[in-house]
Amino acid sequence: MKLRKITFIILLLFSLSNAFSQALTEDDYYQIVTIPTPEGVELEVGGMVLMPDGSLAACTRRGEVWKVDNPYMFGGGKPVFTKIAEGLHEPLGLNYFDGKLWATQRGEVTILHDDNSDGQIDRFQQYYQWPLSGNYHQYSYGPEITKDGKKLFTLNLDWIGHGASQTKWRGWMFTLDDEGKMEPWATGLRSPAGFIVNDEGDIFYAENQGDWVGSGRVTHLEKGDFAGNPAGLKWADDPTSPVKLRTEDIPDTGQPLYEAAQKVEGIKAPAVWFPHTLMGISTSDMVQDLSGGKFGPFSGQYFVGDQGHSKIMRMSLEKVDGVYQGACYPFREGFMSGILRMEWGFDQSMFVGQTSRGWAATGRSEFGLQRLVWSGKTPFEIKSITSASDGFILEFTEEINEEKAYNPSSYDIQSFTYKYHHTYGSPIINQREVKIKGIELSEDRKTVHLAVDSMRLGYIFGLTAEGITNDQDENLLHNVGYFTLNRINNAVAPLNLDFYAVAEETMEHDHASMDMPTDKLISEKRINEMPASWNGEVDETILIGTVPGLKFDTKLIQAKAGSRVKIVFQNNDDMLHNLLIVNPKTVEKVGQAALNMGLKGPNMGYVPEMEDVLYHTGILQPESSETIYFQAPKKKGDYHFVCTFPGHYTVMNGIFRVK
Numbered sequence: 001m002k003l004r005k006i007t008f009i010i011l012l013l014f015s016l017s018n019a020f021s022q023a024l025t026e027d028d029y030y031q032i033v034t035i036p037t038p039e040g041v042e043l044e045v046g047g048m049v050l051m052p053d054g055s056l057a058a059c060t061r062r063g064e065v066w067k068v069d070n071p072y073m074f075g076g077g078k079p080v081f082t083k084i085a086e087g088l089h090e091p092l093g094l095n096y097f098d099g100k101l102w103a104t105q106r107g108e109v110t111i112l113h114d115d116n117s118d119g120q121i122d123r124f125q126q127y128y129q130w131p132l133s134g135n136y137h138q139y140s141y142g143p144e145i146t147k148d149g150k151k152l153f154t155l156n157l158d159w160i161g162h163g164a165s166q167t168k169w170r171g172w173m174f175t176l177d178d179e180g181k182m183e184p185w186a187t188g189l190r191s192p193a194g195f196i197v198n199d200e201g202d203i204f205y206a207e208n209q210g211d212w213v214g215s216g217r218v219t220h221l222e223k224g225d226f227a228g229n230p231a232g233l234k235w236a237d238d239p240t241s242p243v244k245l246r247t248e249d250i251p252d253t254g255q256p257l258y259e260a261a262q263k264v265e266g267i268k269a270p271a272v273w274f275p276h277t278l279m280g281i282s283t284s285d286m287v288q289d290l291s292g293g294k295f296g297p298f299s300g301q302y303f304v305g306d307q308g309h310s311k312i313m314r315m316s317l318e319k320v321d322g323v324y325q326g327a328c329y330p331f332r333e334g335f336m337s338g339i340l341r342m343e344w345g346f347d348q349s350m351f352v353g354q355t356s357r358g359w360a361a362t363g364r365s366e367f368g369l370q371r372l373v374w375s376g377k378t379p380f381e382i383k384s385i386t387s388a389s390d391g392f393i394l395e396f397t398e399e400i401n402e403e404k405a406y407n408p409s410s411y412d413i414q415s416f417t418y419k420y421h422h423t424y425g426s427p428i429i430n431q432r433e434v435k436i437k438g439i440e441l442s443e444d445r446k447t448v449h450l451a452v453d454s455m456r457l458g459y460i461f462g463l464t465a466e467g468i469t470n471d472q473d474e475n476l477l478h479n480v481g482y483f484t485l486n487r488i489n490n491a492v493a494p495l496n497l498d499f500y501a502v503a504e505e506t507m508e509h510d511h512a513s514m515d516m517p518t519d520k521l522i523s524e525k526r527i528n529e530m531p532a533s534w535n536g537e538v539d540e541t542i543l544i545g546t547v548p549g550l551k552f553d554t555k556l557i558q559a560k561a562g563s564r565v566k567i568v569f570q571n572n573d574d575m576l577h578n579l580l581i582v583n584p585k586t587v588e589k590v591g592q593a594a595l596n597m598g599l600k601g602p603n604m605g606y607v608p609e610m611e612d613v614l615y616h617t618g619i620l621q622p623e624s625s626e627t628i629y630f631q632a633p634k635k636k637g638d639y640h641f642v643c644t645f646p647g648h649y650t651v652m653n654g655i656f657r658v659k
Contacts, residue, residue, distance in 0.1 A: 024477065029296070029379040030332050032352075033371040035071055038081050044367040045353025047094030047103065048343040056343070056351055057096070058369070059103050063088040065112065065121065071371070072345065085112055085121035092193070092340075093142045093153075104142045104153060107132045109176070128180050133158055133166035141193055143176070147201030150175040152185070154192035154205065159574055161623050162211045162422070163190050163231045171232025173205065173221060184241050188227030188268070193340065194285040194305065195221075202324075206283035206304055209276050210574070214257070214418025214426030216283040217270035218304065218315065220324040225268040228257060228420070256429075257420040258458020258486070271324035272315055272484045273418070273460045276425065277601060277646035279313050279328055279482065280306030282359070285342045286315075287350070294348035296374045297383060297397045303331065303350070305339035309647050310354070310363035312339065312372070316384040320487040327385040327463075327483040336368035337361055349373045360550030362647050379477045380470050385463060387485060390437075390494035391452040392463060394481075398470045399445040408436045408502045410467025413452060414599055415459045424622045425576055428602045434461065438500040451495040460484055462599060525607075525615050527629045530566070539563035540632070544641070546573040555654040557641065559632040568627045571620040577643045578605060579617045581630070581656055586612040587640050591649025606644045619645065633658050 037043045044061040051057055056068040065085035070077050093104035101112040101121075107130060113123040132138055135158035142153035157163035157171045165171045173185040173192065185203075190213055195205035203221045207213055212229040219227050224242035226233070230250045236243045245266040253260075261267040274283055284305040293299050302315040311333040317326035337354035338361030345351055354361075354368040383395045392413075404410045413434035418426035438451035450463075461483045469475055530536065540563050545553040553572075559565050569579045582590045593608035594601065605618045615630040633639065635658070642653035 024379075024474075026332050026334070026379075026477065029375050029377050029477070031373050031375060032332070032334060033073070033373055034336065035068070035073070035079050035369045035371060037367075037369060041066070041081060042367060043353075043369055044355035044357060045341050045369060046090065046092040046355070048341045048351060048353045049094050049096045049101070050343055050345065050351075051096060054346050056345075057084075057094060057101060058341075058353055059088065059091040059094045061090050061092070061355055061357070063090065065091075065094070065101065065103065067119070068369075071351065071369075072347065072349070082119065084114075084119060085124075088124075090139070092139050095143050095145075097145070097151075102127070102143055102151070104140050106138060106140055109143060109151070109153065128176050128182060130155065130169060131167040135159065135164075135166060137191075138167070138170065139191070139193070141195070144195060144197050146175060146197055146203070150177050150183075152195070152197065152203065154189055154195055156191050156193075157189070157229065157231050161574075162424075163229050165231045165234045168235055169232075171229060172235070173203075182240075184235075184238070184243070185223055186221045186225040186227065186268075187232035187236065187243050188225070188229050189232065190229040193307075194283060196286040196288060196302070198288050198302075199290055199300075204271065204286065204302075204324075206286055207270075208282045209425045211422055211424050212420065214420065215276040216274035216280060216306075218272045218274070218283070218286070219268055219270045221268070224266070226266050227268050251420075252422050254419040254421045256417045256458055258417070260420050261458075269458060269486060270484060271317060271486070272326045272328050273482065274304070274313065274328050275428075275460060275462070275482050275599075277595070277606075278462075278598060279330070280304075280311065281308035281647055282306055282338075284338075284340050287342045287344060291344075291348040294374070295350070297378050297381075301384070303342065304328070305342055305352070307338035307340055307356075307359055308361050309333070310335040310338055310361045312342070312352070316386075318386050318489075320387065320489045320491070323487045325387065325484050325486040327481045329382060329481045330478040332372060335363050335370060336365040337363040345371070358549050360648075360651050362650050364650070380474055381477050382463075382465060382479070382481050385481045385483045386492075387483070387487075387489040388449060388451075388492035388494065389488060389490045391450045391455070392461065392483060393492065394448045394450065394463065394465065396446050396448075396468070396470075396476075400441075400448070401469045401471065401473070402441060402445060404467050404469055405441045405445070405448055406439050407467060408439065410465060411436060411450065412462075412464040412466065413450075414462045415454065415456055416462070416599070417459050424574070428599065430459070431599065431603075432456075436502055438495040438497045439502060440495050440500045449495055449500075451497065451500070455485060455488060457485055457488070525613060526617065527615075528627060530629050534564050534629075537564070538566040538629070540565045542567045543570070544568070544579065545570040546577055548573060550575070550643075550648050550652045552641070552643075552652060552654055556657060557654065558657045558659060561632060561636050561658050562634045563632045564629070565632050566627060566629050568625060569617050569620065570625040571622055574622050576619050576621065576645055577648065577652070578607070578619050578645060580607065580613055580642050580644055581615040582640050582642060583612040583614065584637050584639055587642050587649055587653050591642060591644055591653075594644035594649065595646045601646065606646060608644070614639070
């Protein structure tokens with residue numbers, strides 16, 4: 001009898017353990033299906049468009065255009081790839097109008113003609129041309145269609161250690177009409193690979209971190225807007241320019257971009273910030289879900305790709321007093337390469353075109369074509385965050401537990417922003433904890449109104465709902481969203497705190513004490529001056545640099561066990577990097593720990609507090625260097641050096657051999 005009871009208990013424990021270990025993941029709701037490419041085809045997707053017959057057309061960075069039949073692989077069939085054109089100059093945009101494909105090359109937009117209807121492109125017609133400098137960073141994108149039928153384009157800035165507009169209209173968005181007449185629309189753009197015209201006809205573009213850009217962001221662009229990077233203002237004196245600002249008008253003080261926009265008319269603050277590394281590192285394409293629920297519970301919202309982190313994020317928008325603001329959320333990770341283009345299929349699945357050559361990504365492949373398919377199951381998520389006059393409203397995709405909804409410890413809210421300056425990127429600044437004053441749960445238990453004590457305009461509010469569960473006591477699939485507040489929404493009345501106030505002791509705080517430091521580092525592992533005990537002598541001097549594509553300029557450095565080592569780390573790249581010396585076989589462990597640091601990461605230089613981290617530099621800006629001194633480990637072996645800026649560690653590492 002005892003044996004049976006013991007056996008039953010073991011089986012029960014095993015069953016419970018198995019149930020807990022099989023928590024639902026992103027893959028249970030949105031499956032990634034890889035579309036196999038033929039051997040020898042380097043499908044580095046630059047642009048994609050769905051054709052009227054349901055096939056997919058894709059142009060590549062190598063200058064080819066491919067037609068993919070049966071990309072859905074119906075009935076277990078294979079896709080059929082046909083090359084229909086070649087010889088283009090790195091096309092990074094493709095669309096289909098009036099029975100023809102249009103491709104945007106580096107220096108022109110081109111109409112592709114199939115004159116004899118044999119499925120092959122016979123003739124390339126130049127529709128409009130712009131000058132080139134020869135700089136590698138002069139990428140060109142488009143076209144999209146505006147609400148009045150014009151074709152919309154964007155031009156990347158050059159990179160010469162900073163953003164530059166070396167030929168006319170670089171850093172601009174512009175339109176072309178049916179006669180090919182060019183009309184400048186807006187400037188201040190740095191690397192505008194993704195842009196969209198939404199269902200209301202409004203234009204949005206996604207930007208990458210860089211000089212004058214503290215973090216990734218999405219901005220609503222109206223005619224005459226200036227989005228932040230002043231390089232394009234070089235051409236604002238042109239008679240056709242709608243932009244009134246000039247270079248000398250732009251403040252370089254490090255004040256937040258929103259504050260600069262309040263002082264200088266014409267500067268446009270972002271609708272949504274995408275906090276760097278917390279959401280992604282290099283925003284790319286955007287698509288809007290107009291499927292009416294055929295792609296899950298997020299109809300009307302937007303999906304934003306990230307090239308560096310090989311993932312897709314989600315974005316919701318609201319308009320208050322004519323000004324856009326909104327939130328971004330995690331959505332789907334795990335793509336095979338860096339995401340550059342997304343396109344809806346006729347069944348409302350999403351085609352995802354990818355490339356990473358020269359633009360390193362967490363996805364290990366150099367290119368990829370995949371399809372994202374909704375399983376039909378509804379994930380338990382924060383569906384949207386919107387604003388109220390006194391705080392925020394969180395809507396969930398399922399009913400939530402009432403007791404946990406009313407518990408203020410179920411939530412955490414932090415507000416922060418970035419510097420607006422010529423420097424590449426920015427640390428998080430002015431971070432502050434936001435206290436909850438009141439909570440109201442809707443009758444259907446899907447919406448929570450949080451009244452808070454601080455509504456700082458222009459700031460990002462990171463709202464985490466870690467303690468929230470549904471009726472089955474399941475956790476949220478993703479429990480965080482980042483809301484950008486540009487206007488107070490007085491249309492939503494404040495809570496009656498006579499009924500919905502939280503306990504007073506949870507609100508006691510001192511705002512001054514909550515402004516968090518931005519330069520905390522593990523100083524005992526970062527020694528920048530030669531120790532006095534070395535008497536001015538080092539045993540090993542090691543120089544390490546970077547090269548484009550998330551790479552160090554060497555894969556192996558060496559030193560004798562116990563020797564006095566001086567490392568000079570020179571960041572020659574156009575991205576931020578650090579350098580850590582870590583224990584053998586711990587690159588993945590340390591890199592993942594840095595990725596999981598969240599809002600603490602920037603303040604800590606993305607150096608996790610771990611024994612496996614032996615020595616490190618700080619975060620280095622482009623074209624800067626740092627020297628560190630340390631004694632090599634006394635135990636021989638293959639240690640590692642690695643960059644732990646989030647997402648970099650998977651490719652940016654090497655061996656530190658102690659002999």
